[in-house]
Ligand SMILES: Nc1nc2c(ncn2[C@@H]2O[C@H](COP(=O)(O)OP(=O)(O)OP(=O)(O)O)[C@@H](O)[C@H]2O)c(=O)[nH]1
């Protein structure tokens with residue numbers, strides 16, 4: 001009985017359940033900085049990611065397996081190798097990079113068309129808000145055509161990985177969505 005109860009409890013609250021999250025976005029957007037800011041609570045010096053970084057974050061009783069993939073043009077075709085069993089995608093945008101926001105939008109919509117990601121929630125970070133002239137989250141949202149997204153839980157949050165702003169707010173939203181979807 002104790003075991004059955006603890007099994008139900010684990011299912012309800014997701015304890016010990018591994019949850020796979022991908023961090024995607026163009027090169028230089030701040031993906032690796034965000035991953036380690038969330039894991040270590042500090043800003044690390046990064047190099048462009050060739051391949052991926054993967055870390056386990058324990059967050060609100062959940063074990064998150066977070067994959068941070070390199071965003072350079074030549075590496076993007078490999079993103080799809082990581083799509084299966086993905087609960088959520090965190091898509092990071094450099095809000096100062098107005099020249100490439102259209103490219104970011106194309107990559108985002110290409111990725112979201114993939115069959116394996118149809119059930120995945122989407123959190124967009126409009127990152128680098130500490131920089132002067134950064135596009136607001138509303139401007140990034142418009143450039144990415146986020147309102148076109150149907151049948152998907154999505155949200156956009158203004159963030160600064162350097163200052164540590166917006167990150168836990170975004171992750172809290174994501175965790176609530178993932179918990180809701182597990183229970184439904
Ligand atoms: N000002 C500012 N700089 C940031 C922020 N987030 C990341 N950066 C800087 O942006 C640069 C690129 O950050 P990375 O985290 O390496 O970017 P990435 O998305 O992992 O890039 P790839 O691995 O090439 O795909 C680094 O110099 C970071 O310090 C931010 O919120 N504000």
Ligand SMILES: [Mg+2]
Pocket residue numbers: 031032033046047048049068069070071
């Ligand atoms: Mg990186």
